[in-house]
Amino acid sequence: MIRFESDYQEGAHPKILEALAQTNFEQTPGYGTDRFCESAREKIRAELKAEVSGIHFISGGTQTNLLGTAMCLKPWQGALSADTGHIAVHESGSVEATGHKVLTLPNTLGKISAAQISAFCREHYASLTAEHTVQPGMVYISQPTEYGTLYSLKELKDIRQACNEFGLKLFVDGARLVYALACPENDVTLSDLARLADAFYIGGTKAGALLGEALVIRDAELDRSFRYLLKQRGAMLAKGRLLGIQFDVLFTDGLYREIGSHAISQAARLRAAFAGAGYAFRVPSPTNQLFPNLGEKALRAFEGKYALSFWEDAPGGKVMRACTSWATRPEDVDALIRDLPKA
Amino acid sequence: MIRFESDYQEGAHPKILEALAQTNFEQTPGYGTDRFCESAREKIRAELKAEVSGIHFISGGTQTNLLGTAMCLKPWQGALSADTGHIAVHESGSVEATGHKVLTLPNTLGKISAAQISAFCREHYASLTAEHTVQPGMVYISQPTEYGTLYSLKELKDIRQACNEFGLKLFVDGARLVYALACPENDVTLSDLARLADAFYIGGTKAGALLGEALVIRDAELDRSFRYLLKQRGAMLAKGRLLGIQFDVLFTDGLYREIGSHAISQAARLRAAFAGAGYAFRVPSPTNQLFPNLGEKALRAFEGKYALSFWEDAPGGKVMRACTSWATRPEDVDALIRDLPKA
């Protein structure tokens, strides 16, 4: 079985395992204060080309999202998110468990717009009973989105402006950021994110690390006591070096970019093949996730050979998700393309 | 510098790194449902020799403790703990962040007793204003304790009985359990813990894993929906295999026991040397942590050569903590013993 179900089904990029082995017996202090974490922070800062206050390494996406909302929001505030946003749908109520409501806006291809945010806030503050509803305190978006689509730099700047107008923090989930950055259609750089978001993260788990996300906090006030929160929510690893070493490797000699490029080029091959064979896509996603609408014929042809993940039912078949990653083998892509029937 | 500051200053036991490398390209489903996790669970169950409902792998100790309290307590309940308990002192208010108070009892050598628990509960329920105070809902202890001391089987059984009498859950923090189990003075087995505690965990982070604790839940009711909580608090790793592989290795061919024995034997050598040189100990701890009271002479002799961690000031010097682990090299112990001046 060749699996295209997700971008986290293998272990880690081999260079990461090598680095873990090489450094294994070095004794370091714990809790993210070791020299590997420091080195990784410096390398990331060099890529950001922008002033940020802190960089913190965290085990996974849900944890980073819940720390981000807990950090950004006052007790009576909620987080604006697309109704398809990961925090709105797939994190078991993690934001609510920190005491905050997720305020959903209808998505367009997984995205929300500055106009929607402004309209929501304007209506909120215009209401005579505003205090009987949840005050919007931040905007949560992800780049790329749940549907693999991208915010443009223009869209991001507009959202920032809306945030400024209504006193909202802007938090960007970058669990799959590696695949956005490598995408020809993308015009949002790490530096843009560092300047426009109050906090954002650079995903590691889905980019070849065993685990780990690098949370970048621009604002000094938010950053100052963040490590208390990190510890309080069980997110501060005793062997913090495990995360530092991995990000240090990812940001050495362009490995992070290389991982992204590889996945994007393999995704492009799959995309062209599906399109060429006459399949429609649920959304036009330019990143490492594809959502072809497959009929019975294709599903039967794949059975037992190629695993995609089920997304939703669709007229005449099923929308399936195919993912590529750092680990996708070109020969596996070749094989699927070869076996793909006409729609 | 030779470091005895903690038992988590190196990476992982080499066998763990080997296993990660060997399995690296195998594709698995995520979130702890892979074959490595299953295998690790089976091996742990075999050691437990007792019926338990579930075994879950979690990144670290604070996270496991907060999940445990959130799982065991009703909203108006608190956790009884020694005033030196990790949840009471060193977890940044993680239990309070889940909405619960830690109800502290004065420790004796890091321990609390069944008699203290019963007295607290009796007084609570006898009060006319019981409802104006926090209802005790669980007991939190650790084996070994923060001071490296051990509960005996008799003490543990008595605590279980007190819990039964007052409707309390019993949760045992086993972050350093490996070092209790390997200790000649210890008479509490894994099987005893599985039968006496509602939930307990087998520490990995301090026992040679990169990270990871194995939470064992006896009660079916507590276990049934635990994975929701795991996800909600950001504790469910996408690449859950990372934890499964490690525990699988630790519980293969007696590695877990071997790691414990090694650390305990090196700790015994240090203990004998300190005692022989005339040093007193803060507490008589039989496990992998020693708390010698060192004067200026010893502190100067160690300077720049041996790192211990500061514990507290004491008359005539400082109580320092020395830890051994799976990674402690006998020749490093030799060296320290050689350089240790008379008290």
Next chain:
Amino acid sequence: MIRFESDYQEGAHPKILEALAQTNFEQTPGYGTDRFCESAREKIRAELKAEVSGIHFISGGTQTNLLGTAMCLKPWQGALSADTGHIAVHESGSVEATGHKVLTLPNTLGKISAAQISAFCREHYASLTAEHTVQPGMVYISQPTEYGTLYSLKELKDIRQACNEFGLKLFVDGARLVYALACPENDVTLSDLARLADAFYIGGTKAGALLGEALVIRDAELDRSFRYLLKQRGAMLAKGRLLGIQFDVLFTDGLYREIGSHAISQAARLRAAFAGAGYAFRVPSPTNQLFPNLGEKALRAFEGKYALSFWEDAPGGKVMRACTSWATRPEDVDALIRDLPKA
């Protein structure tokens, strides 16, 4: 200005003020343990004609709702509610502040159905990633609803059955229950609610009390420690008698029924007048709230004379809410009817 904006714009029914004055100097113990609370509980129990575990008096609706959800839900669970439900929209995220998500279902005239609940739960448990979403743990409905509509006994029984099938608690918000009970269209009695709901409440604030809701808890397990929660959330009044005296009066000599009947008969007069003059209603609500769709002509005619509350914009005008209550004066209704222009 004659006000029909809400049912809580006056003080209290005169009999309540009389009782407060008469009992004022009697010394009682605090916290809801006084003889007035006891007497009120007995009178309510007599009306319920069903076995219930506890009756607790609470200051207001939002507080009762948040106590109810905190009591019913496990940490990883959420409350199913109509998307128009008070907890979903108008309580400032109070449920989320207790750590729980409100899971909304699309309403039909303010109501949700057993079929919707079952479908939601079936889909939830069928999902391979159920644990990545919020587990439904209870159903929240109100009688009457936000739109003044009523659940029939058949609908309520079906919801109870769906709750049984999926392990859900059923909580009924009865802030305006007095007006449902007095409604000719209603076939759900207090006794039905006591038997079908795990907990429900009998509103006082909108039924002539200064403040206060009587929460009825059927289940012994939920009730046992409820007073801890009551105190913990700041809902236990030192002078609990204030609530006891009021409910004692409301449930003496049928005052509660009388209050309901009066409001319903005045609402019926308004309803007939609006209908007769050619106005449509946003929803066909048989209780004390009416939602006529008023055009410019009517709005101008009312200006400065009759206050209704704005509900929403509508084609050709505005949907306005008119409420009657225990305090509505028939002559005020006469006046409005007299001044009501043809649509």
Next chain:
Amino acid sequence: MIRFESDYQEGAHPKILEALAQTNFEQTPGYGTDRFCESAREKIRAELKAEVSGIHFISGGTQTNLLGTAMCLKPWQGALSADTGHIAVHESGSVEATGHKVLTLPNTLGKISAAQISAFCREHYASLTAEHTVQPGMVYISQPTEYGTLYSLKELKDIRQACNEFGLKLFVDGARLVYALACPENDVTLSDLARLADAFYIGGTKAGALLGEALVIRDAELDRSFRYLLKQRGAMLAKGRLLGIQFDVLFTDGLYREIGSHAISQAARLRAAFAGAGYAFRVPSPTNQLFPNLGEKALRAFEGKYALSFWEDAPGGKVMRACTSWATRPEDVDALIRDLPKA
């Protein structure tokens, strides 16, 4: 039976009941926006003689305390309090239920000092593992304390200075403030509190109101969105006028001062009598609470005639609490004095 058990065992001061009756049929908007609340706010502001941002009326003390801590603290912070503080002991973990730890300092006659606060903070920030413990974020004190003792203006100013030095908010629980203000020994005015505390409250429940506390928030930033929090925690009454009317009465024609003076003078008579008869006091409390140490003889003499509340066991007897209030009748004090045996 003549009861001196607490200061909340009667209804309300007759002037309050009169005002409720007189205003009963006036129609007002809800939620604390009515003219009575406005009038009460103006009268309180006039007494404060200091710039404050907002005044909010809340049902009770526990609720006000939990709103205050939720308002003042960041998620990772805790509240410093005397170990005898009401939030530390008698509120069922209400602060913890908002996610925060109560950090206790040992009390001296119910009080904590600026020196203790500074020492705690200095030690906290000096620690290498500060982030593994709870960051102090505010100081909670009450005036008078649980033991009826008073902070002097000098002590309060010192505490304010310590708060400034370590970035702490200062919150003063004034549930019994009326009795402090009327006390000859007291040198802290309402105006001092308004200038020195970030927030404090003027108790109503124990000062002749049916219920209600007036929370005064000095800081504009804290005040701006406070009403969201008020609503979210179920503390915003629909008929907010009920609180407004009461505080309006209390602050009209010096009633608040009169209530305090009456209670203090009756307490002074009791104090002199107990002292004269040879009884010792648990603490030298100058306010409306006395804590005489009574032996068997006195307890028997009181049996069935005078009720005091049990405080704690003491050598040779029991410490009992006697309270006076606005409602204490001089002839009842006469009677007790007459029946008091020599110690």
